[in-house]
Amino acid sequence: MGHCFALVPLAGCIGQEDLWRLWRLACLDLYHVNWLRSIVARDGQRMLCWYEAPDAESVRFVLRQQGLAGAAVYSGRLADDTRNCAIGDAQVVVECRLDNAGDEAARALAQAAVVDALAAAGYPPGQVFTASGALVRLVAGDDAAGVSACLRNHDLAPGAVWYGRELDPRPPTLFEPAADTRTSPPGSDTLTLRSESRATGQQTADATCDAAIIGAGLSGICALERMLRMGLRVRLYEAGSDVGGVWHWNRYPGARIDSESYTYGFSFQRELLRDWQWRELFAAQPEMEQYLRFVVDRLGLRQHMRFDTRVASAHYDESAQCWRLQCADGEQVTARYLIAATGSLDAAQLPDYPGRDTFAGASCHTARWPAGGVDLAGRRVGVIGTGASGVQVIQAIASQVRQLTVFQRTPSYCIPQRNRSLTDADRLRIERDWDDILASCRASFAGFIHDFDPTPGLTLPRQAREDRFERLWQTPGFAFWLGNYGDLLMNDDVNEHACEFLRRKIRERVHDGETARRLLPDHPFGAKRVPLENGYYETYNRPNVRLVDLRETPIRQITPAGVLTTGEEHLLDVLIYATGFDAGTGALARIDVRGEGGQRLSERWREGPRTFLGLLVAGFPNLFIVNGPHNAAALCNAGRCIEQNVDWIAGCIEHLRERGCRSIAPSATAEAQWTRHVEDVADATVLSRMKHSWFYGGNTPGKPQRVGIYAGGARQFHEQCEAVAMAGYAGCILG
Numbered sequence: 001m002g003h004c005f006a007l008v009p010l011a012g013c014i015g016q017e018d019l020w021r022l023w024r025l026a027c028l029d030l031y032h033v034n035w036l037r038s039i040v041a042r043d044g045q046r047m048l049c050w051y052e053a054p055d056a057e058s059v060r061f062v063l064r065q066q067g068l069a070g071a072a073v074y075s076g077r078l079a080d081d082t083r084n085c086a087i088g089d090a091q092v093v094v095e096c097r098l099d100n101a102g103d104e105a106a107r108a109l110a111q112a113a114v115v116d117a118l119a120a121a122g123y124p125p126g127q128v129f130t131a132s133g134a135l136v137r138l139v140a141g142d143d144a145a146g147v148s149a150c151l152r153n154h155d156l157a158p159g160a161v162w163y164g165r166e167l168d169p170r171p172p173t174l175f176e177p178a179a180d181t182r183t184s185p186p187g188s189d190t191l192t193l194r195s196e197s198r199a200t201g202q203q204t205a206d207a208t209c210d211a212a213i214i215g216a217g218l219s220g221i222c223a224l225e226r227m228l229r230m231g232l233r234v235r236l237y238e239a240g241s242d243v244g245g246v247w248h249w250n251r252y253p254g255a256r257i258d259s260e261s262y263t264y265g266f267s268f269q270r271e272l273l274r275d276w277q278w279r280e281l282f283a284a285q286p287e288m289e290q291y292l293r294f295v296v297d298r299l300g301l302r303q304h305m306r307f308d309t310r311v312a313s314a315h316y317d318e319s320a321q322c323w324r325l326q327c328a329d330g331e332q333v334t335a336r337y338l339i340a341a342t343g344s345l346d347a348a349q350l351p352d353y354p355g356r357d358t359f360a361g362a363s364c365h366t367a368r369w370p371a372g373g374v375d376l377a378g379r380r381v382g383v384i385g386t387g388a389s390g391v392q393v394i395q396a397i398a399s400q401v402r403q404l405t406v407f408q409r410t411p412s413y414c415i416p417q418r419n420r421s422l423t424d425a426d427r428l429r430i431e432r433d434w435d436d437i438l439a440s441c442r443a444s445f446a447g448f449i450h451d452f453d454p455t456p457g458l459t460l461p462r463q464a465r466e467d468r469f470e471r472l473w474q475t476p477g478f479a480f481w482l483g484n485y486g487d488l489l490m491n492d493d494v495n496e497h498a499c500e501f502l503r504r505k506i507r508e509r510v511h512d513g514e515t516a517r518r519l520l521p522d523h524p525f526g527a528k529r530v531p532l533e534n535g536y537y538e539t540y541n542r543p544n545v546r547l548v549d550l551r552e553t554p555i556r557q558i559t560p561a562g563v564l565t566t567g568e569e570h571l572l573d574v575l576i577y578a579t580g581f582d583a584g585t586g587a588l589a590r591i592d593v594r595g596e597g598g599q600r601l602s603e604r605w606r607e608g609p610r611t612f613l614g615l616l617v618a619g620f621p622n623l624f625i626v627n628g629p630h631n632a633a634a635l636c637n638a639g640r641c642i643e644q645n646v647d648w649i650a651g652c653i654e655h656l657r658e659r660g661c662r663s664i665a666p667s668a669t670a671e672a673q674w675t676r677h678v679e680d681v682a683d684a685t686v687l688s689r690m691k692h693s694w695f696y697g698g699n700t701p702g703k704p705q706r707v708g709i710y711a712g713g714a715r716q717f718h719e720q721c722e723a724v725a726m727a728g729y730a731g732c733i734l735g
Contacts, residue, residue: 001032003078004059005050005129005136007095008071013044020171021680022066032454033062039091039138041164048093048136049169050129057459061487065684076131087168090142091126094151095160096135111135117154123147179667179733209233211653212325212335214311214591217245218639219341219626221292222266222646224301227339230650235333236301237325239310241371243296245343247288251369252389252576253376254396255285258417258532260477262430263441263449264639266295273434277427281476282419282532306331313592314338316621321662321735323622336662337653340588341626344634344708347586351384351579352701354557361562363575366393378402379573382563384555386412388531390578395536404545405570407555407563410692411521413502417532418476445713446632447640450483457485457494465494469501481530489526489685498525509537516540518549527690529634583694584629584708585609595620596665605629608697608706610675612666612731613721615648621663621735624649630678632717634695634709641714648721655729663735670731682707 014022019038034052041047049071053059056075063071098110107130114137115128126138139147141163148161211227213220216238227234240248247255257264261283266272276294279287296302310328317324323338348367350356362374366389377400383390384407391414398404430437437449444451457465465485472480480498487494503520510516519537539545553567562572582589585605593601596619604610604619611617614631615624626645627633633641656664666674682688682695687707692698696705710717724730 001034001052001054002075003050003129004053004056004073004075005048005131006059006063006071006073007134007136008047008049008063008068010041010044010047010068014040014047016167019167019169022068023169023171033058035062035169037166038169039093039164039166041093041162042142043162046160046162047164054454057456058454061456061458061491065490072134074129074131074134076129076134078127078129087166089140089166090163091166092139092141092144092147092161092163094137094139094147094158096137096156097159098133098135107132107135111137113154113156114151114158117151117156118147120154121146121150123150208333209235209335211235211337211339212237212314212323212333213339213341214314215245215341215343215346216240216243216296216305216307217247217341217343217346218266218292219343219642219645220245220339221296221301222268222642223339223341223626223649224304225266225268225299226646226650227653228301228304230654232337232653234304235335236305237309237311237327238305238307241307242289243292243302243305244289245292245341246345246367247285247292249346249348249369250367250389251285251371251373252366252393252396253400254392254394255366255389256282256392256417256419256532257288258282258388258478259637259639260449261287261422263437263447263637265291266639267438267643269299270434272298273431278422278430280419280421282417311591313594315592315594315598316596316623318596321621337622337624339624339626339649340593340628342587342591342628344584344587344627344629344631345581347582347590349580349582349586349700350577351555353555356558358560359558359562359572359575360560361573361575363577365577365579366390367581374574374576376401376574380562380571381405381574381576382407382570382572383576383578384563385409385578385580387578387580388412388529389580391531391533391536393576393578395534395539398539398542398545402544404539404542405548405563405572406545407548407550407565408518409550410523411519412528412531413499413521413525414531414533414536415473415478415480415502416476417534418474419534420476441637441640442718443715444482445715446478446482446635447637447714448478448482450477450479450481452482452484452486452488454486456487456491457497458487458491462497465497466501469498473501473505477532478530481526489687492524492686495524495526495686506537511541515547518547518552523690524686527686528693528695580694580699582700582703583697584634585697586700588625588628593620593623595623606704608704609708610671612671612674613648613724614674614678614710614717615645615721616664616666616671616732618666618668618671621665623665624652629708630674630710632710632712632714635711636714641717644714644718644721648725651725652729655725656734659734661734664729664732665735666732673731678710679707681710681712685711687711 032054036050039048051059056073059073111130123139129136144161144163151158210232211234213223213236220236224234224236261278311325312328313326315324322334322336325333348365376397380403381401382405383394386408440449441447506519507516553565556564563570589602609629611630614628627642687695691705695709696707697703698705
């Protein structure tokens with residue numbers, strides 16, 4: 001890392017809040033750039049910034065990302081680090097352009113001339129930046145005219161002399177210190193649910209358990225294990241007949257994870273890795289469901305679970321400071337803490353096509369596939385949707401059916417999964433390197449074994465990028481997406497090059513030119529979660545497979561005999577909806593959740609999700625959300641991000657118990673700050689170019705298009721969460 005400085009022209013005055021917004025837009029973590037200081041001119045025409053960065057090009061990318069592409073950026077050094085000004089003080093900036101840029105001796109002479117001239121006039125020492133082509137000297141105060149005259153008197157002609165105020169570009173801690181609203185001293189709260197009460201056989205009068213968990217997928221299982229380890233009394237409710245969550249409901253042919261199996265499973269007990277033998281690099285749905293049953297039974301968690309039990313409502317009792325749950329079967333439970341492990345992709349969504357219920361054949365959503373399966377052999381089958389689920393089911397069933405008609409709404413950039421069986425040697429290596437694998441996942445952008453290359457792709461020759469694209473395309477999993485150049489999701493030129501590469505691959509694999517054309521996406525790569533495929537494009541070379549582009553011939557209605565588009569009626573025996581989810585908010589909003597003052601969570605989120613860290617909601621004390629809206633999990637290896645979420649929640653509950661507090665909720669200010677931060681980060685990426693995706697709720701009719709995921713990556717998300725915890729749960733109100 002070295003020093004860089006930038007002379008930035010501005011279109012108008014900016015203040016401290018504007019500077020902080022620019023900081024958040026920069027996605028600095030992705031470029032390994034540390035923005036140190038800024039001086040903004042009083043007239044709003046220019047700004048001086050300096051950084052620690054790998055090189056000047058990294059800074060240029062940050063500036064482009066901020067809409068400040070006209071800046072002159074120099075890689076140099078601090079020749080004099082004397083600093084005699086504080087944030088907010090006035091500073092005079094002397095800009096000198098050097099003609100003999102490559103001459104070190106000439107630069108030293110120019111620096112000495114400026115420094116000596118100012119010292120002779122009585123100006124105090126100040127910082128000096130030198131680089132090939134430029135020199136900048138700072139002078140405390142606002143006497144720009146005097147500094148300019150002094151230099152002219154010594155026959156020196158600076159490029160510009162101006163003054164402004166030093167502003168700190170680094171935003172303060174996002175959230176204010178935690179407020180404690182207790183009226184009783186720590187330890188005197190008889191309603192606090194402590195593990196000791198179970199040990200002594202005592203029961204609190206106002207709760208039947210310490211924590212209630214909704215959902216028995218990865219999130220629920222992880223939360224249950226962690227709460228029991230803390231000594232809490234816990235009850236988990238699951239609408240399905242067994243554990244699994246998405247891996248219980250998504251039983252459709254071809255369902256498979258997109259994380260490397262061994263990185264997706266739980267890490268809280270090494271024995272689970274040793275005793276479970278993963279069969280494939282990317283496990284199929286049956287193996288995933290078997291694995292989760294194995295974990296639950298091995299750890300003895302099943303006794304704490306209630307299956308076939310849907311939670312209908314959860315209301316917060318302000319006087320008792322606990323949650324009261326009502327189940328659809330009449331069971332009631334009261335709990336101090338409510339952990340919503342309902343997942344971000346659980347609320348299956350059917351399109352509102354006219355006549356949907358009139359279809360005479362068999363129909364189902366991929367996320368509600370019948371346990372006994374669907375008879376597809378020799379039948380005419382239609383699939384609506386070509387996202388991740390659609391891609392998987394299409395490539396899996398094409399060889400079984402008589403005729404397969406694919407109704408494509410939006411084409412996707414699919415990359416080869418390159419799945420294979422794991423060998424004994426693979427499993428030995430995984431167990432041997434387990435600690436390093438986990439560390440690699442924690443350090444990566446999205447919790448996978450893949451991580452972005454900090455080298456900006458635009459700095460490299462086009463052929464070099466092309467060669468890297470080919471290597472990544474040949475690598476299993478998300479390497480092409482999440483192991484690519486660091487500016488892939490930020491820079492239009494690099495992203496478009498990747499798009500061209502993938503479109504070319506599609507054309508090479510699909511024989512019919514018109515079909516290939518219809519399969520070509522026109523949105524930026526990475527604006528949607530990328531489906532992994534195993535022979536998807538070759539499926540369209542089969543004589544029994546037909547692609548219908550709904551952008552050209554939209555669906556008019558579902559008929560008893562099939563699907564009627566503006567082009568023709570397609571006769572079907574089976575209709576499969578791979579039409580996605582009411583993502584992020586849908587599963588939780590479908591439960592009657594009410595917080596303080598009886599406010600409904602569904603109403604609170606009517607204009608889009610508002611959260612604190614994606615884990616808490618203002619006005620809903622002790623409601624903890626795992627893998628929900630504004631969380632990093634949508635762009636993350638779910639297993640890794642879920643464990644981080646649960647660890648943070650566990651630490652938060654421990655903090656409450658240690659302080660004798662009964663409740664925690666974020667302040668409205670902290671919630672607004674986090675929500676704004678989530679939106680700013682998304683705006684800085686290609687995600688904002690495709691707001692009709694489920695990342696923005698655009699796939700759900702009537703839902704406002706507000707970003708529902710945290711696009712800054714798992715690593716940055718973890719750092720934000722850790723900072724809040726280390727500051728005593730800053731931004732929260734403890735009751």
